[in-house]
Amino acid sequence: MAATSGFKKVFELYVSKIPWTLANKEMREYFGQFGVVKRCLLPTDKETGFHKGFCWITYSAEESLSNALHTDPHVLEGAKLQVQRNRRHQFIPESTQKNKDSDEAL
Numbered sequence: 371m372a373a374t375s376g377f378k379k380v381f382e383l384y385v386s387k388i389p390w391t392l393a394n395k396e397m398r399e400y401f402g403q404f405g406v407v408k409r410c411l412l413p414t415d416k417e418t419g420f421h422k423g424f425c426w427i428t429y430s431a432e433e434s435l436s437n438a439l440h441t442d443p444h445v446l447e448g449a450k451l452q453v454q455r456n457r458r459h460q461f462i463p464e465s466t467q468k469n470k471d472s473d474e475a476l
Contacts, residue, residue, distance in 0.1 A: 381435040382456040386424040388412070389449045393421075400446055401427045405434020426456060 388397070398410040412425040429435045435455065438444075444451040 381429040383427040384456040404437040
């Protein structure tokens with residue numbers, strides 16, 4: 371097992387197949403029913419201005435992540451979203467997390 375001293379565990383979902391009609395606010399509200407959403411990142415295409423159809427939802431607690439993962443299906447505006455745990459960033463340096471939290475506050 372890798373040492374995690376100086377690192378903070380991240381509770382993050384990767385969500386895809388998001389209808390173009392949904393915005394960051396709606397995603398944050400929907401996934402907020404499972405727990406406190408720390409961050410919702412819905413990237414947009416620079417040329418079109420529309421989002422790319424996927425996002426990352428970061429929770430403040432593992433229980434919230436678990437609640438979201440155990441709910442199926444996730445349907446918004448008639449579309450079934452694909453929801454899975456983000457496996458790329460399970461631990462991040464604590465100093466990096468502080469900077470991200472202050473930049474992402476909405």
